[in-house]
Amino acid sequence: MxxxxxxxxxxxxxxxxxxxxxxxxxxxxxxxxxxxxxxxxxxxxxxxxxxxxxxxxxxxxxxxxxxxxxxxxxxxxxxxxxxxxxxxxxxxxxxxxxxxxxxxxxxxxxxxxxxxxxxxxxxxxxxxxxxxxxxxxxxxxxxxxxxxxxxxxxxxxxxxxxxxxxxxxxxxxxxxxxxxxxxxxxxxxxxxxxxxxxxxxxxxxxxxxxxxxxxxxxxxxxxxxxxxxxxxxxxxxxxxxxxxxxxxxxxxxxxxxxxxxxxxxxxxxxxxxxGDDKGLVFPPRLAPHQVVIVPITRGGNVAVEGAADELAHRLRSVGVRTHVDARPHLTPGFKYNEWEMRGVPVRLELGPRDLEDGTVMMVKRLGDDGKQAVPIDSLPEAMPGVLDDFQAFLLARATAFRDGHARTVDNWTDFADAVSTGWALALHCGIAACEEEIKSLTAATPRCVPLGGEPETGVCVRCGAASAYGKRVIFGRAY
Amino acid sequence: MxxxxxxxxxxxxxxxxxxxxxxxxxxxxxxxxxxxxxxxxxxxxxxxxxxxxxxxxxxxxxxxxxxxxxxxxxxxxxxxxxxxxxxxxxxxxxxxxxxxxxxxxxxxxxxxxxxxxxxxxxxxxxxxxxxxxxxxxxxxxxxxxxxxxxxxxxxxxxxxxxxxxxxxxxxxxxxxxxxxxxxxxxxxxxxxxxxxxxxxxxxxxxxxxxxxxxxxxxxxxxxxxxxxxxxxxxxxxxxxxxxxxxxxxxxxxxxxxxxxxxxxxxxxxxxxxxGDDKGLVFPPRLAPHQVVIVPITRGGNVAVEGAADELAHRLRSVGVRTHVDARPHLTPGFKYNEWEMRGVPVRLELGPRDLEDGTVMMVKRLGDDGKQAVPIDSLPEAMPGVLDDFQAFLLARATAFRDGHARTVDNWTDFADAVSTGWALALHCGIAACEEEIKSLTAATPRCVPLGGEPETGVCVRCGAASAYGKRVIFGRAY
Structure with missing residues (x-):
């Protein structure tokens, strides 16, 4: 593969x-x-x-x-x-x-x-x-x-x-x-x-x-x-x-x-x-490390290591879960890849040049911002907001994905199509045998009758009998 | 019984x-x-x-x-x-x-x-x-x-x-x-x-x-x-x-x-x-309720109940785990006994008279202080110290008990006497058969060779062979 x-x-x-x-x-x-x-x-x-x-x-x-x-x-x-x-x-x-x-x-x-x-x-x-x-x-x-x-x-x-x-x-x-x-x-x-x-x-x-x-x-x-x-x-x-x-x-x-x-x-x-093809993406509010600092020391740089530890200390003091990856036997590039794969929301890269400029390179795990040079001293105040924004971004992204893969359907062809890639919102008769038939044909099962669904009646998307539940049911393949 | x-x-x-x-x-x-x-x-x-x-x-x-x-x-x-x-x-x-x-x-x-x-x-x-x-x-x-x-x-x-x-x-x-x-x-x-x-x-x-x-x-x-x-x-x-x-x-x-x-x-x-004959006594640092407030309302007194809740709120805001026992169907006396039995370190009794005086009756679970009228407004500041003192009191009391029931012994009669009510600090040969004999005679076993024990050698308190471990061993009956 x-x-x-x-x-x-x-x-x-x-x-x-x-x-x-x-x-x-x-x-x-x-x-x-x-x-x-x-x-x-x-x-x-x-x-x-x-x-x-x-x-x-x-x-x-x-x-x-x-x-x-x-x-x-x-x-x-x-x-x-x-x-x-x-x-x-x-x-x-x-x-x-x-x-x-x-x-x-x-x-x-x-x-x-x-x-x-x-x-x-x-x-x-x-x-x-x-x-x-x-x-x-x-x-x-x-x-x-x-x-x-x-x-x-x-x-x-x-x-x-x-x-x-x-x-x-x-x-x-x-x-x-x-x-x-x-x-x-x-x-x-x-x-x-x-x-x-x-x-x-x-x-x-x-x-x-x-x-x-x-x-x-x-x-x-x-x-x-x-x-x-x-x-x-x-x-x-x-x-x-x-x-x-x-x-x-x-x-x-x-x-x-x-x-x-x-x-x-x-x-x-x-x-x-x-998650995506690079690996995990953790929501900041549950991420074990919200921020990972990678000091770029190339064989040991006391000033950079000290600055990384100090920044970590300052971030922790405002409640940001921060990890410094100081492993001496691994390259910065290896660490970047590893922490991306492990889903850390924000990575901070700190090298001797950055330190001279009083900045650090900030890279978010997702989004279009790319690398940004950010003043070190601004981070303790700014980071909680950066993490909140990232949290909101993940929720919005997942909501857009969900809404883009959930279709309101009224016939069997659309139903089968919808559940092959996501969810179908359909009227259903509520009869067990019909549920079974749908499952055997598409592997989809009724996931729930959503609490927020609008009242609606009509005929079953599969068998044409009168619909049950008084509203649409979400069908989908399930774990 | x-x-x-x-x-x-x-x-x-x-x-x-x-x-x-x-x-x-x-x-x-x-x-x-x-x-x-x-x-x-x-x-x-x-x-x-x-x-x-x-x-x-x-x-x-x-x-x-x-x-x-x-x-x-x-x-x-x-x-x-x-x-x-x-x-x-x-x-x-x-x-x-x-x-x-x-x-x-x-x-x-x-x-x-x-x-x-x-x-x-x-x-x-x-x-x-x-x-x-x-x-x-x-x-x-x-x-x-x-x-x-x-x-x-x-x-x-x-x-x-x-x-x-x-x-x-x-x-x-x-x-x-x-x-x-x-x-x-x-x-x-x-x-x-x-x-x-x-x-x-x-x-x-x-x-x-x-x-x-x-x-x-x-x-x-x-x-x-x-x-x-x-x-x-x-x-x-x-x-x-x-x-x-x-x-x-x-x-x-x-x-x-x-x-x-x-x-x-x-x-x-x-x-x-x-614990004592009244029941549990909990150390404040681990007590589920550090303070229980019993409002004395005799059939409902909105002012007293409100004052109890307000005091609880103020105590909680300084980190004191406080419970208000507002159960209407039980008498204050029943509640006092129950919370004593359940080991709550400090009880506060608040009746209409107390409220008029701006005081509350404070009763500690142990100690010789008896009931004390204490200004309500002093409690948020004073209570953490009261609890610390109670914690220290329990440790001192338990230490005195331990030291009063641990004896340094050098002959078998004293040994048997000591382990009938507490611990014996004795020299022992370290031989398994001798340990077994001691156990069968007194139910006492070696609990540990204390890290803090002074170097000492001599003869085994039971069999007279040369002592092992280089210091005294604590013997006692064990759970």
């Missing part, structure tokens, strides 16, 4: 190969020894930590408390909610032995924690005064993957899972939408992914949910990535786990519950939303 | 019962369904998060990077280091089935990650330029426990595990001591536990280590709690996993590695170091 000088396959040639090369080459991830597992390397983990701290703050600011529930769940728990066990059974990893002895009851490694948290909620909740109970946990989960892809589908991944219990449907549904709003904001404002929030069609719902909401991002190959989901469970899990409360009027009632999760999958979403 | 009005067994009557009652009653923890597992409830988890963020900052400030390695490890990996597998085999939870099918090779749920990280290090390290490799991960681990005790010995617990690789022994040993220093500082300055840093005797070493260092805390029943350990592995794991590098002179050499961990066990240590 053709590769550019940095050895990455072009996106246009083979997007999947590009993705696989770039996540490994950029040092985000490595393969674990057990099938489908991944090692999140420091550069990838730092991105996750930055996303995590922003998401965690929003979760706490809206009244949720973090807790931690056991990894190992008695196998019988899963079976208490019929749809739930049916959905997860094929993916369960099961512990049958401990210390060389067979367990009486096997334990599953949590694929998600509705069951064990439901069991504990039943114990903790007795009065309406205990509600709402707003919990969140940061945890690893295991779902066996036959066709793993780093960050997108791995046997183990990291996530947060919110679990809440409420006195009634209205309160639980408000919570479901609140979580979706948080995900929307995090994806859009931090990851610069212009996701579309919407509701899943029945066939795409979480196993055991009454309603599932999602944020869907468009990747640069036109496919959709489900980037966070929020579920209203009704009283299904409350019935299965006996989560009851005594109401203000003294009646015993079942709680309405929700759950919602965002995972390390977001890292893959960031890679596929912003 | 006799209980005080809050229903907690007295420490002096049955320390183990006191501990078990208080950790549940204070809402730190609950039992999980699988044997020996725990649910860390929000109040306990918040304490862990505060400790975690402080420890994480120190780990990063000393050049380590966080990463994440898979939970599931091929069973054969454990066997590559003989002592390691022997030490951990009895505690391993093993996944044998996934998605209903039998795995070709069983996977163990990580009890610790030396093996899988060793495997990855071998892949990542090739040159001396790749060293030192300084990694850390925050993770859950599983070690099957037959006699579980919440936080102290649980089937699953949370921790950080540092794993580093170095060019030589000197560098690796420096790292081992650096990690121990961090643990010492975190335990002493944040948890207010005056731990003793020292080296483990050979029989107490980590499975596979060349040297194990520990910080040992004394609990209020006189027992020792190992509160963090740091291991120098020599080239044992590097040999087992082929972690090699090319030196500056072009020779291929094995790395020297280290690992070190601190866990949720620390929560148990805090409970048992500072």
């Amino acid at each position: 053709a590769r550019d000088e940095r050895g990455v396959t072009a996106q246009s040639e083979d997007f999947a190969a590009w993705y696989n090369e770039v996540v490994f080459k950029a040092g985000l991830v490595d393969r674990g020894p057990a099938k489908g597992t991944m090692v999140i390397r420091p550069y990838g983990y730092r991105l996750w930590e930055l996303l995590q701290s922003e998401l965690d703050r929003r979760i706490k600011d809206t009244g949720h408390e973090n807790a931690y529930f056991p990894l190992l769940i008695p196998e019988s728990y899963l079976g208490r909610e019929a749809e739930h066990v049916e959905g997860f059974s094929p993916e369960l990893a099961v512990v049958t032995h401990v210390g060389g002895k067979v367990l009486e009851e096997p334990l599953v490694v949590r694929p998600t924690s509705e069951t064990i948290i439901g069991e504990m909620m039943a114990k903790w909740i007795s009065s309406h005064r205990d509600l709402p109970l707003l919990l969140n946990q940061w945890a690893n989960v295991v779902r066996w993957e036959l066709r793993p892809r780093m960050f997108l589908r791995t046997t183990e991944f990291l996530w947060q899972e919110g679990h809440t219990a409420h006195v009634d449907e209205a309160s639980a549904r408000r919570e479901t939408m609140l979580a979706l709003d948080i995900y929307h904001e995090v994806a859009r404002e931090l990851a610069a992914i212009p996701v579309v929030p919407g509701e899943k069609t029945p066939g795409e719902r979480f196993a055991g949910a009454v309603a599932t909401y999602t944020i869907e991002g468009m990747m640069r190959d036109g496919r959709a990535l489900q980037s966070g989901t929020s579920h209203y469970m009704g009283i299904k899990f409350a019935s299965a786990f006996d989560i009851r409360f005594t109401s203000e009027t003294g009646r015993e009632e079942l709680c309405h519950t929700t759950s919602w999760g965002m995972s390390t999958r977001m890292i893959g979403g960031i890679v596929m939303t912003h | 006799a209980r005080d009005e809050r229903g907690v067994t007295a420490q002096s009557e049955d320390f183990a019962a006191w501990y078990n009652e208080v950790v549940f009653k204070a809402g730190l923890v609950d039992r999980g369904p699988a044997k020996g597992t725990m649910v860390i409830r929000p109040y306990g988890y918040r304490l862990w998060e505060l400790l975690q963020s402080e420890l994480d900052r120190r780990i990063k400030d000393t050049g380590h990077e966080n990463a994440y390695f898979p939970l599931l490890i091929p069973e054969s990996y454990l066997g590559r280091e003989a002592e390691h597998v022997e030490g951990f085999s009895p505690e391993l939870a093993v996944v044998t089935h996934v998605g209903g099918k039998v795995l070709e090779e069983p996977l163990v749920v990580r009890p610790t990650s030396e093996t899988i990280i060793g495997e990855m290090m071998a892949k990542w390290i090739s040159s001396h330029r790749d060293l030192p490799l300084l990694l850390n991960q925050w993770a859950n681990v599983v070690r099957w426990e037959l006699r579980p005790r919440m936080f102290l010995r649980t089937t699953e617990f949370l921790w950080q595990e540092g794993h580093t690789a170095h060019v030589d022994e000197a560098s690796a040993r420096r790292e081992t001591m650096l990690a121990l220093d961090i643990y010492h500082e975190v335990a002493r300055e944040l948890a207010a536990i005056p731990v003793v840093p020292g080296e483990k005797t050979p029989g107490e070493r980590f499975a596979g280590a060349v040297a194990t260092y520990t910080i040992e805390g004394m609990m209020r029943d006189g027992r020792a709690l190992q509160s963090g350990t740091s291991h120098y592995m020599g080239i044992k794991f590097a040999s087992a996993f082929d972690i090699r590098f090319t030196s500056e002179t072009g020779r291929e050499e094995l790395c020297h590695t280290t690992s070190w961990g601190m866990s949720t066990r620390m929560i148990g240590g805090i409970v048992m170091t500072h």
Whole structure:
């Protein structure tokens, strides 16, 4: 395959190969020894930590408390909610032995924690005064993957899972939408992914949910990535786990519950939303290094090295995550290529000449600005704005890409054409067999019924039956 | 059993019962369904998060990077280091089935990650330029426990595990001591536990280590709690996993590695170091709520409630973690007892009279100050100092307790007496059979050879043979 000088396959040639090369080459991830597992390397983990701290703050600011529930769940728990066990059974990893002895009851490694948290909620909740109970946990989960892809589908991944219990449907549904709003904001404002929030069609719902909401991002190959989901469970899990409360009027009632999760999958979403043929492009708000300074010292130049360190210090003092690449055995050119491939938003090149002039060469990872000589002393004040502009640029670029690859279609030919390169917004009958037929013909599935969609009715784009949902559905091939 | 009005067994009557009652009653923890597992409830988890963020900052400030390695490890990996597998085999939870099918090779749920990280290090390290490799991960681990005790010995617990690789022994040993220093500082300055840093005797070493260092805390029943350990592995794991590098002179050499961990066990240590018959006492630097304000409203008093909220706001703005307990259905007296039991360092009682006087009643969780009327307007400035003083008071109190229960002994009668209520500092021969005999007679084991101990030689306190280690050893009963 053709590769550019940095050895990455072009996106246009083979997007999947590009993705696989770039996540490994950029040092985000490595393969674990057990099938489908991944090692999140420091550069990838730092991105996750930055996303995590922003998401965690929003979760706490809206009244949720973090807790931690056991990894190992008695196998019988899963079976208490019929749809739930049916959905997860094929993916369960099961512990049958401990210390060389067979367990009486096997334990599953949590694929998600509705069951064990439901069991504990039943114990903790007795009065309406205990509600709402707003919990969140940061945890690893295991779902066996036959066709793993780093960050997108791995046997183990990291996530947060919110679990809440409420006195009634209205309160639980408000919570479901609140979580979706948080995900929307995090994806859009931090990851610069212009996701579309919407509701899943029945066939795409979480196993055991009454309603599932999602944020869907468009990747640069036109496919959709489900980037966070929020579920209203009704009283299904409350019935299965006996989560009851005594109401203000003294009646015993079942709680309405929700759950919602965002995972390390977001890292893959960031890679596929912003990356290009040179490699990664990180949005500044989540970039481990927002700025990399490359001192051009050709065999050691104390003044240049000192100036680079001082500039880094000044940038850090205004909150800019700055890295000085002082590795003596590598050329500046090698470093430029490497940090471009690793997606650093802004590179500063500082040589002896620049230092004499009191300037530094600034190069942004994307955009038409080219190299610019910038006064060193202006940078501490200017850099936060440069990064904000770059963040806004990425969001605008991704939005333009998304809008350029999403078409409103009213006939099958246009539909098939649209989903071959992006999304189709179409009316659909909502019938499962018709969804299946569309999938088998085009590989496209209903991604969501967008919350912002205008009311519209008519006939199904495929079968001509009366449309469902009262508005258009987004169809696309999905990760 | 006799209980005080809050229903907690007295420490002096049955320390183990006191501990078990208080950790549940204070809402730190609950039992999980699988044997020996725990649910860390929000109040306990918040304490862990505060400790975690402080420890994480120190780990990063000393050049380590966080990463994440898979939970599931091929069973054969454990066997590559003989002592390691022997030490951990009895505690391993093993996944044998996934998605209903039998795995070709069983996977163990990580009890610790030396093996899988060793495997990855071998892949990542090739040159001396790749060293030192300084990694850390925050993770859950599983070690099957037959006699579980919440936080102290649980089937699953949370921790950080540092794993580093170095060019030589000197560098690796420096790292081992650096990690121990961090643990010492975190335990002493944040948890207010005056731990003793020292080296483990050979029989107490980590499975596979060349040297194990520990910080040992004394609990209020006189027992020792190992509160963090740091291991120098020599080239044992590097040999087992082929972690090699090319030196500056072009020779291929094995790395020297280290690992070190601190866990949720620390929560148990805090409970048992500072708690009393009223319940928990939290050190301010880790207390989820440093200050609780109880408005005395007797059926609703808008002015008092508003003043409580305003005071909370002002305290938070100077960085004091403040909680207003506005629950309308509970009496002030009930709340006072509850927050005492839950270990809040400072309580502020605010009634209509106080508000008229512009004061608030301040009550510290421990100490001889009693209730003090304090001007409301002085609190934002004064409170950080009040909390610092309380933190220092707890450390001094715990230090006095430790020193009052640690005796330098030179004969067996004194030794047996000392370890029945605390620690014995004694000369010991270092012979395993003699250690075993001491353990069977007194339940005491060598906790560590303290780093700060004065050089001293003589005869073994038990068998009269020549002493080892060149200094006294701390013996005590341990958790």
